[in-house]
Amino acid sequence: MIEFKGVTKVYGSGGNEVKALDGIDLEVKKGEICGVIGFSGAGKSTLIRTVNLLERPTAGQIIVDGLDLTALSKKDVRGVKRKIGMVFQHFNLLNSKTVYANVAIPLLLSNVPQKVIKERVAELLSFVGLEDKANQYPDQLSGGQKQRVGIARALATQPSILLCDEATSALDPQTTASILKLLKKINEEYNITILMITHEMSVIREVCDTVAVIEGGKIIESGSVFEVFSNPKTKTASNFVSSVLNDSIPESVLKLVQEENSQGQIFKINFVGKSSGQPLLSQIAKRFDLHINVLFGNITELQGIPFGHLIVELQGTESEIKRALLVMNQENVSVKEVNAHAS
Template sequence: MIEFQNLKKVYESGGQQVHALNGIDLKINKGEIFGVIGFSGAGKSSLIRCVNLLERPTSGKVIVDGHELTSLSVKEVREIKKNIGMVFQHFNLLNSKTVFANVAMPLTLAKLPKEQIKKRVLELLEFVGLEDKADNYPDQLSGGQKQRIGIARALATQPSILLCDEATSALDPQTTSSILQLLKKINKEYNITILIITHEMSVIREICDKVAVIEGGEIIEEGSVFDVFSSPKTQTAKNFVSTVMNDQLPDSINELIQKHKGKQKIFRINFVGNSAGQPLLSELAKKFDIDINVLFGNITELQGTPFGNLIVEFQGTDEEIKKVLAYVNEKNISIKEVIAHAS
């Protein structure tokens, strides 16, 4: 478990004070995959570095598994760090050492017996699928392979927490996806709490359980990934959501609506969770005397639950359409008329 209490970090830079973190309160439960998303400079890097005191907070508390870190001695913090693995954007492997030696490093530092180290390292390399690369050097590996080694290294001491600092930001989309699947597997198999910071909403969508949006050193929105994606409250969160889920009306549709102002009945139906599984449109077409024209749609899956929206045109008498709306509302599905330029 990780908990931040009124966490503040102020940098002095050229006589000016920069407030990187402005009173963060956040709780990350054991076994969760928690994502923190923000633009660069939002403070997410400082936040993750406070979890293992790579950066010391100016004030406030960081509680990791019941220990308040800032009150511990340097030696005690070193011990706690062995329980916190960290994966970096640029991998940060030692180029002068083999893959084996890189993964073994945390165990070497802990002065474990050689035999034990060897066994553990081979086990880890197999887990990340690179057992054949033990004697290679990092510069002989691809980005994705390097990150797998970085992950194996972070897991060497069997930590209960894994910190991912933009772990996929330097990778292409396909590699990103495979690394994310690996993180998910780690979370499932070892019940490790994973804290991810990223600026990519797709990362959050793909593996996180919960998400917090950070801006100006503050958490401006927080909740389950499903809630934040289906109903983002702040503009920043909305912007992030729209980077992966296009719910803006395409220009062509907007034009169409403008041209036929008032003549057409165009609606946006939001599908959330169970409602997405219902054959709503065909039901409407059968039950009522209307024709349905699907103009635009976007359905995706979040945390195993379908989610999305459809833009449809109903062709029929006003009366019939009113009945349709009443029927849809009864089913607790959100439906709204679309006006030109509205989105």
């Protein structure tokens, strides 16, 4: 559906060049919700704006539905862009026009008959839950309502792709949850492919099928949400995941362990699927001569699959600890030692 091939974007010239994108390769399949996450300045906004050529890449190809947009004429590009809707962080509504008029703008620009416009706008306002706000103005709406108007406007031309540029970052957590639920509904009921950028890993966890981590204008890691959350391969991805899963030892607990100068070994145990509900530590404690001290842990759900982790301290002989680790590794859990005693 959307494919980036070697996409590079350079701003400036001569000695003042800044490379915002550096050889991006990424594929978003039809019907997916793909999230691109990165810190400020990583290049994510530039990346999403290349899809509809708001930013034309310096090099590389942007392929949408099999068409290389960089090789098309301006006329042909306009035709493709009608199938690409965009939702902005700060809504981009016209305050001088009503909700109805804001949603109707793309249709008016496409010379759609008034009767069709009226039917389409009514349908969309009902879909986003704002059928009673048609004659109000943006200043009379809450932030969440404004974003729903922006979403309705982006859907007006019946796009096959929806781009979301930090669509929830200006909203409070409760409103964010409602907007994410709406985006999921759009994806499922209209079969629209969604590419969203964000700096919030919680957004990725809630609605995305796949995720790509961008840093310094490069995709440093990508995969299914479950793959990246359960086994991040880069430090940046790990930091983002930790911000949501809270999978590190709290400083207060770490301090206590260090002060006690315990000779035990500390491990992080990841549980996936059915193993999340098994009394594994209880079984280990009964089978081996070990004291088990649970330091921290939680359980969540990723793409419908239970996923949890525990950070535990095992106190006992080296041989007993090794035997216990061998059993745990055979039970579909991941076990990694944590160096919590380092200064």
